[in-house]
Amino acid sequence: MSAARSTGPLDLDGSVLVVGSGLGGLRSAEGLRAGGFRGSITMLGAESRLPYDRPPLTKQLLAGAWDEARIQLASAESLEERGIDVELGVPASSLDAAARTVHLADGRSLHADAVVLATGASPRWLPGTEGATGVHVVRTIAQSIALRDELDALGGTGRVVVIGGGFIGSEVASTAHAKGLAVTILEALDVPFGPVVGDEVGGWLTELHRRAGIEVRTGVAVAHVHGRTESTTAVELATGERLAADAVVIGIGVRPATEWLEGSGLMIADGVVTDEALFAADSVVAVGDLARFSWRRAIGTDDVRIEHWEVTAQLASHAAASLLAGRPAASAVSLVPYFWSDQHGRKIQMLGRPAATDEILHVAGSLDEAKFTVLYHRGGRVTGVLGVASPRHVMVCRPFVDAGAPIAEAMALFESA
């Protein structure tokens, strides 16, 4: 191990610290091993659990269909076999990026040849709500189980108010509704999902909720959430209206977990800023929900931070390859963003990263069938595709989205179908 600054390829017998034991941390460690790294890997995690998958926290785990074991991403034995040491339940408290030294909350300091930053993101609470009884966010397994138990205790009769109509809020709403509960979504925007999928498609996705029996109130401002310690749980709107609830769930987005990186010498701007190869500094890479990376694609280069499962997995394996290659030789990350969401028994999938202002073309299905596909385009070139219950249509568009192909070429696929 050397404290000297290093820009070259990682010594295959050297040492790596992976900070964060979620999907990004685990896949980075696995990527290093897959790339032939024989040295020591230590993965640090603030949570005391082995790496687990987050998408089921608002879906199968919250529904009660899957148990905790099913969402574990790696067993202690498989980590040990691959020589990935884990230190759980101790958060990193600071980093000296130039020295590649991580300081832990328990007072220890660890040094390595390279550091992977994978601390993800933390959910936002409304002021005064954190820790209030009956008020929830869902980011960790413990939070999902706490909400599941509270919803199940209602025995199929009760009211859930979900603040925030984005994907997390929508999935919680859908899962709670399937448990027989009355659900109201409160959304500050006039069109939920509008900034992500555009207003027209956002309107259709909202309509799917309404048709399923969920009340969606848009353009509303929440003034205060009363936790159960103050009589009943209730949400007070800016208008003074008070909505009683048996449980309140807040899904208003996340903040990248960068607090511990203040003073590290890294550039922080709504995430850890990296170059195209995911280096935040020499021998320091960032991945997953934490990373704001420079993304070169067919229609131009953007600085992006993308909170999707598949993007996290791809960034992690790319970051491992970047460390192994060394900064001068590392290549730019290349990916087609993909996410899915499950709501009311339907899969919503999106490929690409269209702007909300991109034009859309409705190419298959209809809102009435609750099954449709839309293509996004800008300047005549494909920027994305979104499908509801249409996986084949979405996947067949991947090369067109990747290449930013002329919209006419992608439309021809559907015209000939």
Ligand SMILES: Cc1cc2nc3c(=O)[nH]c(=O)nc-3n(C[C@H](O)[C@H](O)[C@H](O)COP(=O)(O)OP(=O)(O)OC[C@H]3O[C@@H](n4cnc5c(N)ncnc54)[C@H](O)[C@@H]3O)c2cc1C
């Ligand atoms: C409820 C939910 C549902 C989702 N559903 C979907 C979906 O349907 N489709 C989709 O594409 N994506 C989905 N996602 C997004 C996807 O799960 C994330 O993009 C992915 O988990 C990001 O991985 P990550 O490793 O960057 O962060 P995380 O998974 O958040 O892992 C980061 C880890 O770092 C730890 N940590 C934080 N600070 C420190 C510190 N200082 N020291 C040490 N450890 C620290 C955290 O405790 C955490 O364990 C969902 C996310 C959530 C929360």
